[in-house]
Amino acid sequence: MTSKKTIKSALESMLFVWGDPLEAKVVADLFNISGKEAYDYFKELQTEYDEQDRGIMIREIDKAFQFCSRPENSEYIQRLCTPVKEKRLTQSAMEVLAIIAYKQPVTKGEIESIRGIKCDRVLEGLAKKELIQETGRGTGIGRPILYGTTNAFLKLFGFVNLGDLPDIEDIGKVVREDDDEAEGISRFQQISIDFRNA
Numbered sequence: 001m002t003s004k005k006t007i008k009s010a011l012e013s014m015l016f017v018w019g020d021p022l023e024a025k026v027v028a029d030l031f032n033i034s035g036k037e038a039y040d041y042f043k044e045l046q047t048e049y050d051e052q053d054r055g056i057m058i059r060e061i062d063k064a065f066q067f068c069s070r071p072e073n074s075e076y077i078q079r080l081c082t083p084v085k086e087k088r089l090t091q092s093a094m095e096v097l098a099i100i101a102y103k104q105p106v107t108k109g110e111i112e113s114i115r116g117i118k119c120d121r122v123l124e125g126l127a128k129k130e131l132i133q134e135t136g137r138g139t140g141i142g143r144p145i146l147y148g149t150t151n152a153f154l155k156l157f158g159f160v161n162l163g164d165l166p167d168i169e170d171i172g173k174v175v176r177e178d179d180d181e182a183e184g185i186s187r188f189q190q191i192s193i194d195f196r197n198a
Contacts, residue, residue: 007031008045021064039063096122097131101153101165105135105146123147131156
């Protein structure tokens with residue numbers, strides 16, 4: 001027969017994993033004990049949490065039990081869960097993302113050829129944000145990785161599909177236009193605005 005200590009430990013783990021109210025009769029079947037025994041174990045565990053003034057408490061809902069946070073801690077939980085203003089993409093990231101969005105599938109070499117500078121770290125950052133992904137391999141020497149945008153990209157910028165991308169002139173021409181850095185930044189800021197407002 002399973003010991004009381006083992007059952008209560010298991011109940012604690014199950015409450016944590018289950019999330020929804022866990023019925024005493026379900027637990028009773030799992031441990032092959034009576035519904036009353038299962039209910040009593042839950043009540044004992046509930047009392048232990050209350051006596052220790054833990055930040056987590058166990059509440060009863062019609063002979064089912066669930067973990068919940070203590071009401072007096074709600075202010076701190078609200079602070080934690082209040083969305084922090086999302087960090088904007090850097091200008092470099094926006095440039096690379098724009099190139100990928102308009103030229104996909106595209107290789108790192110093609111992106112660097114358009115931008116004129118390396119983009120390894122930017123690609124890594126965009127991949128970590130799940131805005132781009134590998135979509136296959138090119139047919140060139142070494143079969144380079146091809147990159148494309150993701151559904152997370154569409155969601156972030158409010159597009160239904162890639163057909164919603166704002167119309168712009170050839171992306172390579174935009175990036176290479178003159179050697180006027182300020183002009184280039186200005187053009188990509190406009191692309192960024194187009195993305196956000198599309």
